[in-house]
Structures are given as C-alpha cells and as structure tokens.
Amino acid sequence: MRALAAREVVVTVSQLESWRRAGLLPQHRRRGLGRGRGSVVDAVDPVVVESAAALARHLRQGRDRRLAVLEWFAEAGTLPVQPGAVPVPEPPIGAARQALVWALERSVSQRLVEFARSAAGTGEEGQDALYALAGRLMGRYRGMANPALVRAAFEAGEDLPAEAEGPDVRSMVHLAAAIGLGAQEVGADALAEAFAALGMFGLTVDDWAQALGAAERGEGPPVDWELLQQRADMVGPVKRASDDELVRARTVLVGLSGFYCLYVMHGLLMPDTPALAALRQRIDEWGMFPVLDHFIAITPSPGQFAAGLAVCLEPLFDNLYEALLEQLVEDPHVFSIPGDETGAVGFGETWMRTVRELANAAQREGRGAGGGPNE
Incomplete structure (x- = not known):
C-alpha cells in the first residue's frame, strides 16, 4: 500500500x-517466523x-x-x-x-456470423434480417483514405478525389451472409464487392467478379468455401493457441500497428525519407495496406485489440511483420532526411514547417477567393 x-x-x-x-x-x-508465529x-x-x-x-x-x-x-x-x-x-x-x-x-463480426448461421434456411426473410442487423452494428464507417492520394491533394491544395476514399466496409457483410446462408444464396456479384472491400492483393470488384464467375462456370480454380468458414471463427484459434502464440500475436499486432501508422502519416505530410518509402513499398508489394486498415486502430479499444490479436495468429501477418522488420534492419534511418545532419530533430522541424506553409497558403487562397474588403 x-x-x-x-x-x-x-x-x-x-x-x-x-x-x-x-x-x-x-x-x-x-x-515464516516459526511454529505458531505466522509469517512476514x-x-x-x-x-x-x-x-x-x-x-x-x-x-x-x-x-x-x-x-x-x-x-x-x-x-x-x-x-x-x-x-x-x-x-x-x-x-x-x-x-x-x-x-x-x-x-x-461480443464483437460485431462474431455476432454477425452467428446471426447468419442462425438464419440459414429462412430464405429472404433471414437474409433481410441479417443485412438490417449489419446496418445497425456497422454504421457508416469507411476504410482509411489512400494516404498517397491524400498527400497529393494536400500538396496541390485540392479536394480529396473520390477514388482516394477507403472502401465501404458494410460490403463485407456479404461474407458473413456467405458463411451462414451459403455462398450460392449471396451470389458472385455481392461476394466480389465483399472481397474488394477487404482489399487484399489490390484486386477490384471486377477482378473478383471475373475470378468468382470463372470458378462458378468451372473455368477457373474452385473456391474453397470451407476455408472461409474456418477463417470466420476468431474465438476457436484464441482458445487453442499456446501461451507463447498469444504473446507472439500481440508482438506482431503491436509491430504492424507501428508500420501502419508510418504508412498513414505519409498522407499527413510527414517527410518522405528513403527508409519510409521502402517500408511502404514492402506493404504495397504484399497488397496489405487495406487489410491492415480493417483490423488496426491507432488508439484501439479493448475489443479492437482483441480482434486484431486474433487476426495476427495467422502466419500471413507474422510473415509480413518479419518482412517489414527485415526492411527496417536494412535501412533503419526512418527519421533521417538525406543531407540533414540534425536527424530526428530536423525531421520533426521539417514536418511542422511543411504543415504551417500549406496552412498559410490555404488561408491566403481563401482570402483571395472570398474577395477583400475594398472590392
């Protein structure tokens, strides 16, 4: 005390x-203090x-x-x-x-999957109920806007283009429907929207629609929907994981969160050093920024932390983390601007100066557009 x-x-x-x-x-x-004398x-x-x-x-x-x-x-x-x-x-x-x-x-994803499974066999009524529940639980959240396009818009003093917006994650309810109601009840077009919203590999809705359509017609590799059923269960892997695996998944989640933040800060005008560009390139080569955006929060709630840790039990994310660590070891000068001997101090000063200059330029343009008092 x-x-x-x-x-x-x-x-x-x-x-x-x-x-x-x-x-x-x-x-x-x-x-112990001896027989009958207690302990201290x-x-x-x-x-x-x-x-x-x-x-x-x-x-x-x-x-x-x-x-x-x-x-x-x-x-x-x-x-x-x-x-x-x-x-x-x-x-x-x-x-x-x-x-x-x-x-x-108690997570949103688990509740949606369980509701979808309970609605199996109830036809359109059950499907309508699932989508209504998804609308209430998921709200109107969209994924993070593309940081490169955000940065370009800031630097040009322009509005954010529509293509920079992140995907509407409500499309991912189609995956929950496929898990519970069956992929045939959802259809290839809806599932193409869901997989595109997931963002993996950078494939578009059209890319997924073509792949899923070819699989339906027997013209391409079949889709293993059983694998989707297995991946939907986040609770089971956490129960089965060893103590060391849970701690390792936390390490991966914390590490990927740091790399994700560096990627996002590129859109907020952070100086772009060669080391930072190389880290973003690694993430882009894996096609993983949209995926990271789905389960990483900069200030996660306990529930978001739990969901992220469950995801990071997957070997794919452990491998991505190791690849990014390898890149960081190869070029650790993340916060060193080439030619600037002041290191991290100069990095921070450059960042703040860039933000101030753009803010001042925007104010000047705003006054010009609105007209002066003598006009």
Whole structure:
C-alpha cells in the first residue's frame, strides 16, 4: 500500500484482496517466523506493485474487470514511454486468454456470423434480417483514405478525389451472409464487392467478379468455401493457441500497428525519407495496406485489440511483420532526411514547417477567393 501511495496510486485493501482472489495479483514472498508465529514480508515485490498499479490504471467503478485485463495485456506488450521506466509486467496469461475470448464473443463480426448461421434456411426473410442487423452494428464507417492520394491533394491544395476514399466496409457483410446462408444464396456479384472491400492483393470488384464467375462456370480454380468458414471463427484459434502464440500475436499486432501508422502519416505530410518509402513499398508489394486498415486502430479499444490479436495468429501477418522488420534492419534511418545532419530533430522541424506553409497558403487562397474588403 505504501509503495502504491508513493506513486499516487490509490487502492484499498479490499481491492487488493479481490484482485488476489481473482488470480490477477501475485502474493508478496513471505518468510515464516516459526511454529505458531505466522509469517512476514521481508521486501516488497516490485512485480506485485507494478501489477497492482496496472490494474488500478485500467479499472474504474462499474467497469468489467476483463476490459482492464485486456488493456493491461496490451500495455505489457509495448515499450516504456520514458527511458529507464519500469516495464509493465505481464498479467496472468490465463486471465488474458479469458478476456480475449470474452471480448471476441461480443464483437460485431462474431455476432454477425452467428446471426447468419442462425438464419440459414429462412430464405429472404433471414437474409433481410441479417443485412438490417449489419446496418445497425456497422454504421457508416469507411476504410482509411489512400494516404498517397491524400498527400497529393494536400500538396496541390485540392479536394480529396473520390477514388482516394477507403472502401465501404458494410460490403463485407456479404461474407458473413456467405458463411451462414451459403455462398450460392449471396451470389458472385455481392461476394466480389465483399472481397474488394477487404482489399487484399489490390484486386477490384471486377477482378473478383471475373475470378468468382470463372470458378462458378468451372473455368477457373474452385473456391474453397470451407476455408472461409474456418477463417470466420476468431474465438476457436484464441482458445487453442499456446501461451507463447498469444504473446507472439500481440508482438506482431503491436509491430504492424507501428508500420501502419508510418504508412498513414505519409498522407499527413510527414517527410518522405528513403527508409519510409521502402517500408511502404514492402506493404504495397504484399497488397496489405487495406487489410491492415480493417483490423488496426491507432488508439484501439479493448475489443479492437482483441480482434486484431486474433487476426495476427495467422502466419500471413507474422510473415509480413518479419518482412517489414527485415526492411527496417536494412535501412533503419526512418527519421533521417538525406543531407540533414540534425536527424530526428530536423525531421520533426521539417514536418511542422511543411504543415504551417500549406496552412498559410490555404488561408491566403481563401482570402483571395472570398474577395477583400475594398472590392
């Protein structure tokens, strides 16, 4: 208690005991005093203190404890912000797994898939109900606009072109319908929209329509819809994963999130160094930016973190992460502008100066377009 109070972390004895009973907080190591004399704590275990501090950061009155465990597990996978800061200890992996499963079972994608499966055999009525539910759950969210086109529009002082907009993710409800109702009930055209919205490999709606149409006619490789059924289950893989696999998936998710942010910041006028361009090129070669955009959030909620971690159990994303790490090792000078000896400091100053200059230019053009007071 004293160690926590010294850090301005306020917890009660009953809270600490509750966390211990739930298996979230280890006991301090104790030394026996002899028969009938009890035991004593010789030294405060810093792991216990840091674990209690992590729980206190993420728990609030009335909040489900599993959300706090998810945030704790996510925080433990990131490096300390301040140099020399004590790393956040890992929560009990069993508690982290239970929290992941709990969150995934309540996710939008899982709810849509389960509803679609329950609607199988109900005809158009069930399909209409599925799409109505998808409209309520998914809202009007669109994917991230293409950063390269966003940057070009900023630099030219023009409006964002329509082709820069990200896909309407509501099209992906067709995949849930195919999983539950059957691909034949959805049709090749709707599924082409869904796969194009997913964004993998950069294929367009027409590309997917041609491929799926050829498969239907027996003119191309058949589509393994059973594989789609397997990939729809995010809960099962998390339950079956080993402890090490869950931690590795978190490492991959955190790493890919960093690379994704660097890609997005290109659209916000961040200086484009050769190292940054090479990282974006690697992602583009894999055709993976739209896919990353679907499951990575810059400030993820616990549910988004759980969904992203489940995705990163797939070997494809582990391989992408390793490829990007390889590129980073090959050229680590991400924040060094060629010819600028000031390194990251000069990088940041250049970025801010570019933003200010464009903002000032936009203001001048706005005044000119609106007319001056003497006109």
